[in-house]
Amino acid sequence: xxxxxxxxxxxxxxxxxxxxxxxxxxxxxxxxxxxxxxxxxxxxxxxxxxxxxxxxxxxxxxxxxxxxxxxxxxxxxxxxxxxxxxxxxxxxxxxxxxxxxxxxxxxxxxxxxxxxxxxxxxxxxxxxxxxxxxxxxxxxxxxxxxxxxxxxxxxxxxxxxxxxxxxxxxxxxxxxxxxxxxxxxxxxxxxxxxxxxxxxxxxxxxxxxxxxxxxxxxxxxxxxxxxxxxxxxxxxxxxxxxxxxxxxxxxxxxx
Numbered sequence: 041x042x043x044x045x046x047x048x049x050x051x052x053x054x055x056x057x058x059x060x061x062x063x064x065x066x067x068x069x070x071x072x073x074x075x076x077x078x079x080x081x082x083x084x085x086x087x088x089x090x091x092x093x094x095x096x097x098x099x100x101x102x103x104x105x106x107x108x109x110x111x112x113x114x115x116x117x118x119x120x121x122x123x124x125x126x127x128x129x130x131x132x133x134x135x136x137x138x139x140x141x142x143x144x145x146x147x148x149x150x151x152x153x154x155x156x157x158x159x160x161x162x163x164x165x166x167x168x169x170x171x172x173x174x175x176x177x178x179x180x181x182x183x184x185x186x187x188x189x190x191x192x193x194x195x196x197x198x199x200x201x202x203x204x205x206x207x208x209x210x211x212x213x214x215x216x217x218x219x220x221x222x223x224x225x226x227x228x229x230x231x232x233x234x235x236x237x238x239x240x241x242x243x244x245x246x247x248x249x250x251x252x253x254x255x256x257x258x259x260x261x262x263x264x265x266x267x268x269x270x271x272x273x274x275x276x277x278x279x280x281x282x283x284x285x286x287x288x289x290x291x292x293x294x295x
Contacts (some may be wrong), residue, residue: 054174061167062131062133063128064167067131067135067251068163072281075151088092101136102132102133102134102137112130123241138162141162152285156284165217169224203222205227206230207223209232209243213235213241213242214242236257237258
């Protein structure tokens, strides 16, 4: 089965990446389903606690699995059963870790709060980027260079440098997601660079300070963008991660 996938579905050497991505996505979905059942008091599942009553978050076994899978994958290379097995272990561990990304970020149990939505965003972003790697996208536009240009190290270095600066500038403008995707799709970085910066970004504080029209345009653009994408983002967050405690309380009050 593995040889068939390697030969007909994915590029040579990318089967472990496919297995890791699949294990990552499945682990996240299963973990969210279990935590939602625990929250609702349904099913045979329950929180894990130590003898002293300490609640053990699943990020803990996730870190152990991610470390074991990562080192095992490095040691086993990109081929063979070992590479695939360690890729699955790494994917499972990473799924458990990123499911509680917001807890690590805030150093607080924000799993069912609005801040906890950062975990869902991190998982979606990671899955999308790994998917780009799987289909052959290379960082900083290197995959767009032909064979002759690849022989010229100066061309490769300049292409990487320019696209890196694009990504850095977009990040400076406060557009984190666009900056991350521009690493693999340089055109995204060009679009982000040409568009107005977020009003609270370092770019806006540096270049819009004495330009009231530019600052007002940035505020209006950010307001319209956030308003346009707030509802779809909330629906996706509710579907993948479950409703926040505040949303459940509001629903109960309406009843």
